[in-house]
Amino acid sequence: MIAEFSIVPIGLGESLSAHVARAFEVIESSGVAFEHHAMGTNLEGDWDEVMDVIKACRDSLLETSGRVSLSIKIDDRKGTRNRLERKVESARRKMQH
Amino acid sequence: MIAEFSIVPIGLGESLSAHVARAFEVIESSGVAFEHHAMGTNLEGDWDEVMDVIKACRDSLLETSGRVSLSIKIDDRKGTRNRLERKVESARRKMQH
Amino acid sequence: MIAEFSIVPIGLGESLSAHVARAFEVIESSGVAFEHHAMGTNLEGDWDEVMDVIKACRDSLLETSGRVSLSIKIDDRKGTRNRLERKVESARRKMQH
Amino acid sequence: MIAEFSIVPIGLGESLSAHVARAFEVIESSGVAFEHHAMGTNLEGDWDEVMDVIKACRDSLLETSGRVSLSIKIDDRKGTRNRLERKVESARRKMQH
Numbered sequence: 001m002i003a004e005f006s007i008v009p010i011g012l013g014e015s016l017s018a019h020v021a022r023a024f025e026v027i028e029s030s031g032v033a034f035e036h037h038a039m040g041t042n043l044e045g046d047w048d049e050v051m052d053v054i055k056a057c058r059d060s061l062l063e064t065s066g067r068v069s070l071s072i073k074i075d076d077r078k079g080t081r082n083r084l085e086r087k088v089e090s091a092r093r094k095m096q097h
Numbered sequence: 098m099i100a101e102f103s104i105v106p107i108g109l110g111e112s113l114s115a116h117v118a119r120a121f122e123v124i125e126s127s128g129v130a131f132e133h134h135a136m137g138t139n140l141e142g143d144w145d146e147v148m149d150v151i152k153a154c155r156d157s158l159l160e161t162s163g164r165v166s167l168s169i170k171i172d173d174r175k176g177t178r179n180r181l182e183r184k185v186e187s188a189r190r191k192m193q194h
Numbered sequence: 195m196i197a198e199f200s201i202v203p204i205g206l207g208e209s210l211s212a213h214v215a216r217a218f219e220v221i222e223s224s225g226v227a228f229e230h231h232a233m234g235t236n237l238e239g240d241w242d243e244v245m246d247v248i249k250a251c252r253d254s255l256l257e258t259s260g261r262v263s264l265s266i267k268i269d270d271r272k273g274t275r276n277r278l279e280r281k282v283e284s285a286r287r288k289m290q291h
Numbered sequence: 292m293i294a295e296f297s298i299v300p301i302g303l304g305e306s307l308s309a310h311v312a313r314a315f316e317v318i319e320s321s322g323v324a325f326e327h328h329a330m331g332t333n334l335e336g337d338w339d340e341v342m343d344v345i346k347a348c349r350d351s352l353l354e355t356s357g358r359v360s361l362s363i364k365i366d367d368r369k370g371t372r373n374r375l376e377r378k379v380e381s382a383r384r385k386m387q388h
Contacts, residue, residue: 004329011209012205017378017384021387025386025387038293038326038333051152067208069170069172069202070170071169071171072170073362074155076167087330088327090311096312101233107301118285118286118287118288121289135196135278135279136198141232170233170234188218191211252367260369261366261368261369263366265364267362268360272357
């Protein structure tokens with residue numbers, strides 16, 4: 001499955017990049033396939049693998065923040081793999097121009 | 098923490114209520130505090146309790162659908178409980194009129 | 195269509211209920227059908243009606259906050275009306291027990 | 292502001308790439324800055340510019356589908372521009388290793 005998620009500490013100020021950097025460290029040391037973009041990170045793997053990474057990011061941010069907000073979107077399709085890059089390519093091939 | 102989630106099988110037709118009914122059965126037999134509304138269900142509990150319910154709903158829908166889409170939004174605030182009904186009330190008390 | 199949305203000012207502290215109260219005032223004076231719940235508000239109406247309310251909430255919060263985060267989820271089904279309460283009821287009728 | 296969105300027709304089958312391709316055509320001919328990724332598209336611009344593109348994608352998909360589901364996430368920060376690529380870079384610079 002592919003999951004996109006973003007995590008925001010509430011009440012730690014308007015600049016979030018230092019907190020996002022800590023989440024990046026958790027994600028990039030996890031071994032799970034990932035793709036960062038401007039609004040979150042996409043992960044690909046089994047349910048438990050992916051959810052373990054998201055939980056570890058949440059645990060890390062709760063060390064310094066009393067409240068965190070998470071958003072997770074999942075596309076779970078049986079029998080598929082390596083879709084992280086192929087999904088955009090697959091749609092692009094079907095464009096008319 | 099409070100989590101809101103919704104789950105949609107992709108490719109099984111336009112009417113979703115029978116599939117939502119199966120998710121309701123999983124949710125309501127789980128023992129976790131819940132609140133259904135027109136766009137999803139809110140759950141309150143620990144991370145693992147809540148995520149186990151969501152995973153069980155996904156497993157149930159994947160029995161009949163080859164592809165499911167999930168959306169999860171989490172508000173995780175340390176040291177709080179019983180917020181499922183209190184959050185709306187808390188804001189309403191601060192309204193000016 | 196039905197839209198669910200939530201809005202959070204980033205960097206104004208951990209307690210959000212006073213800000214949510216201001217959004218409630220905008221929503222409840224708009225004339226658009228609404229349903230508050232613990233994780234957001236559901237609105238029902240045409241695209242422009244609903245988006246005007248959401249934009250007005252965002253404008254209101256940006257008066258006091260330099261950064262706001264919004265989450266919007268839309269279920270747009272042709273030829274349907276008055277689904278705000280009926281969606282839960284419709285699924286419940288199909289439950290097996 | 293930056294907005295991420297994804298749009299899914301409900302009931303048109305399990306493969307969505309042809310529908311996504313139509314949304315890509317709307318997005319890429321709009322003139323608004325965009326970034327496609329595996330779980331959606333990020334757009335950067337004013338509220339009205341961005342929402343006009345999303346509405347045009349929805350209108351396009353409703354021509355062939357009776358029901359569409361949209362998910363929109365917005366990060367609206369006053370006085371900022373050109374954040375589509377800079378957000379990831381900004382967090383990466385703050386990583387410890």
